[in-house]
């Protein structure tokens with residue numbers, strides 16, 4: 198029997214493996230830094246030149262990753278004793294799109310670059326050539342307008358100038374992305390993305406969590422729908438029971454907080470908890486919002502922002518005519534020095550929360566910056582999304598807002614608690630079906646269940662079924678509504694945000710305990726608690742060096758995702774909403790309405806509503 202002659206024995210010496218790992222780690226810091234810097238330059242100045250430089254740098258990065266993976270395969274690393282060494286080799290061997298042949302990788306990176314630019318530079322102009330980007334123009338209209346037709350114009354118009362233009366590019370993107378996934382042994386890109394959770398039942402786990410939280414969502418949806426019917430009239434609502442997508446204060450109906458002050462606050466005679474007005478009255482700037490956020494983190498003994506952060510971040514939309522990616526994001530340059538946020542900050546409560554969200558990412562980067570590069574990730578992607586939001590759960594309490602001077606008075610009674618919990622539910626509970634369905638759509642596209650001719654149909658089937666939100670007018674396969682949401686052209690997975698919504702309440706519960714907060718969970722504010730900060734920091738500094746269950750246990754003592762904490766937080770509201778909805782049908786049809794009107798975009802945007810005679814520029818709504 199001829200023995201298979203291996204021309205080179207696999208290296209089994211673990212010391213040699215550590216030497217290899219350390220050398221690669223130093224080199225990779227330089228390669229990644231150059232690539233991320235080129236990407237930053239493109240994101241903050243969307244020119245052809247910068248796009249080309251960014252694609253070229255990504256090709257260099259991919260060639261480097263391919264070489265590292267090839268060298269790593271010369272080691273018998275699956276047989277290594279040292280668990281950490283084995284984990285490093287496993288991550289270094291899983292190189293995603295870098296495994297593509299150069300011509301296919303180039304095509305993929307060019308398409309990604311084009312999709313990003315299409316989304317970020319899209320403008321909706323009306324015939325007297327006033328043009329609105331998404332940020333801030335169309336976002337403000339969806340947040341502030343209460344004029345059905347104006348909302349429809351902005352909602353429909355945004356989809357015309359963004360998603361509609363991406364359909365063919367996206368179809369091509371899916372094919373090349375799947376080629377890469379298959380080259381790495383995954384069935385498709387969806388399976389590759391899900392592999393980051395080290396679970397064989399991620400889909401089932403998410404479905405279970407969703408089912409647990411569905412009753413709360415249905416009750417919130419019923420309450421909000423009733424209030425919107427009062428405002429816009431029954432005839433504007435489909436007989437199938439959904440809420441038209443453009444009436445919820447947000448371009449994607451993913452967060453309904455903008456409806457709170459004038460339409461949804463349950464007890465008007467109690468103080469509001471939306472501090473947007475206070476922020477404006479107190480002349481808050483983006484800088485001030487960032488300093489307030491940083492101060493919360495340092496009050497827990499967590500790491501302050503380094504000099505480079507303040508010197509090189511972009512926290513306001515440039516006014517020099519540059520096209521930039523305004524969608525807020527946090528950046529780790531992987532050189533242990535440069536960490537930035539890019540955000541076109543608007544002075545609103547919603548952007549104060551986003552500022553904390555982005556700072557949460559920076560805090561995670563700072564905490565794990567001395568780990569091997571392959572471990573500079575969240576324990577799982579949902580953890581990375583949760584950090585900032587955990588801070589916001591404390592910051593947004595009326596008690597804390599009063600403490601930092603954004604609320605005049607706090608009334609401590611049941612009605613005020615319901616006011617507060619409802620405003621929180623409009624962000625946290627309203628988001629759940631949206632966070633859940635985005636990747637249901639994308640996974641079905643990647644695994645071929647949803648073909649290009651069904652892209653839009655599948656999108657709205659999911660929106661109507663899970664979110665109870667329907668298109669206000671007819672949609673066709675000439676539209677591509679998924680492309681109107683950043684994360685699709687931006688190619689950022691989304692289930693992480695659903696997971697974060699659940700786990701952030703588990704973290705909040707554990708940190709409140711550490712901070713010796715004894716009252717109800719929704720009143721807890723961990724401000725100034727070093728014990729809470731230490732408990733969180735000890736988990737963050739692990740990065741992705743341990744399975745996420747280990748990280749979860751470090752903070753909460755449990756090793757699973759669990760909806761118990763979020764339900765405990767909202768319990769008083771659940772009881773109150775159930776009473777409000779007693780005897781009413783809170784369901785909707787799974788299917789979308791079929792009798793929708795066809796809409797053509799008027800060239801003149803509908804008449805602006807009456808503006809505030811005092812000229813503060815805030816729109817006052819016809820009563």
Ligand SMILES: C[C@H](N[C@H](C(=O)O)[C@@H]1CCCN1C(=O)[C@@H](N)CC(=O)O)C(=O)N1CCC[C@H]1C(=O)O
Pocket residue numbers: 451524525526527528551554555558581582687689694
């Ligand atoms: C506003 C926020 N922007 C993202 C985020 O911060 O997650 C940006 C864009 C995509 C990834 N990203 C990053 O910054 C990553 N580099 C962070 C990291 O992975 O290290 C966002 O998209 N959000 C916040 C709430 C729900 C969702 C939305 O707005 O729908």
Ligand SMILES: [Zn+2]
Pocket residue numbers: 554558581582
């Ligand atoms: Zn995030």
